[in-house]
Amino acid sequence: MYEPNLRSLKRTLIRGGVAPVFVTRTLEELGDHYEDLEDEALRAGSSREEAGTDARGRLGQPSAIAAEVLRRPELKTWTFRWPWVRVVLHRFAVLLALSTAPAMAVVGRGASITRWCVSTGLAVLLTGSLLLLMQHMISVGLPA
Amino acid sequence: MGQTNPPFMSGVPELLVLRLLAREEMYGYELVKSVRLVTGEAIALGEGVIYPVLHALEKAGALKARRKPINGRTRVYYTLTGKGQKRLERLTEEWGRISGGIESALGEPEHV
Numbered sequence: 001m002y003e004p005n006l007r008s009l010k011r012t013l014i015r016g017g018v019a020p021v022f023v024t025r026t027l028e029e030l031g032d033h034y035e036d037l038e039d040e041a042l043r044a045g046s047s048r049e050e051a052g053t054d055a056r057g058r059l060g061q062p063s064a065i066a067a068e069v070l071r072r073p074e075l076k077t078w079t080f081r082w083p084w085v086r087v088v089l090h091r092f093a094v095l096l097a098l099s100t101a102p103a104m105a106v107v108g109r110g111a112s113i114t115r116w117c118v119s120t121g122l123a124v125l126l127t128g129s130l131l132l133l134m135q136h137m138i139s140v141g142l143p144a
Numbered sequence: 145m146g147q148t149n150p151p152f153m154s155g156v157p158e159l160l161v162l163r164l165l166a167r168e169e170m171y172g173y174e175l176v177k178s179v180r181l182v183t184g185e186a187i188a189l190g191e192g193v194i195y196p197v198l199h200a201l202e203k204a205g206a207l208k209a210r211r212k213p214i215n216g217r218t219r220v221y222y223t224l225t226g227k228g229q230k231r232l233e234r235l236t237e238e239w240g241r242i243s244g245g246i247e248s249a250l251g252e253p254e255h256v
Contacts (some may be wrong), residue, residue, distance in 0.1 A: 026195050028218055029172050033191060060190035068193040074203045075196065131166040 002034040002056065009062040016070045017080025026069060034059055157189055157197045159239055162224060162232040169223040172198065196237065198222055206231045 006027050013023045034055050041051035059065075069075055079086045106113060157179075163169065164178050175198075176191045201207045206228030212221050224232070 022199050035174050047145050058191050060192040065192040072200045089180040
């Protein structure tokens with residue numbers, strides 16, 4: 001079976017930033033190629049085990065295949081091809097999130113905010129009225 | 145099994161792939177077998193490395209890939225595009241110049 005080799009190759013390619021479409025294609029086509037090589041060896045009279053060993057040898061080490069894929073920037077995602085774009089976009093997103101966070105907190109909470117404004121307004125009005133009454137009572141004096 | 149060629153031959157697989165696909169559409173395994181055949185096994189590619197070459201050429205628009213079911217299995221067949229044909233002509237010209245230069249250098253009598 002070539003599965004373990006394909007799994008390790010998949011991990012290396014994904015970590016290296018290869019576009020998912022090319023990761024999938026590479027694994028599928030290598031899997032088919034392995035089966036063709038195995039069939040060829042079986043037809044030539046090899047045992048199943050010998051055929052597998054021969055097929056793996058001819059296909060090459062996963063590290064060598066990975067190196068060949070990774071040295072081609074055109075097969076990578078744009079974030080790996082132009083890392084500076086990723087950095088700029090990341091910073092822009094952070095700035096945007098920070099600047100819009102207060103507004104986003106308000107959006108969709110209109111009723112709560114209205115209640116908060118009304119109750120705060122009433123509290124201010126009540127406190128102000130009490131303060132005015134107290135001032136008046138101090139200046140005029142308490143009724144006998 | 146023959147030894148694979150060193151890295152300085154890195155432009156050769158591309159040239160051979162384009163040349164072979166200019167004749168007929170093929171899938172990876174067929175291509176590797178054809179490369180061995182047409183070069184008299186002088187050029188032995190590590191067979192798995194054919195796919196990055198094919199994918200890069202496809203990405204560059206030099207090849208077109210299509211899935212075709214054959215004997216219950218789906219193969220990815222590659223075919224040359226107009227852009228690929230132009231690339232092949234350019235590479236063939238370049239390679240002719242290089243091999244001509246090397247031949248002339250090898251044919252030069254040794255200085256004493």
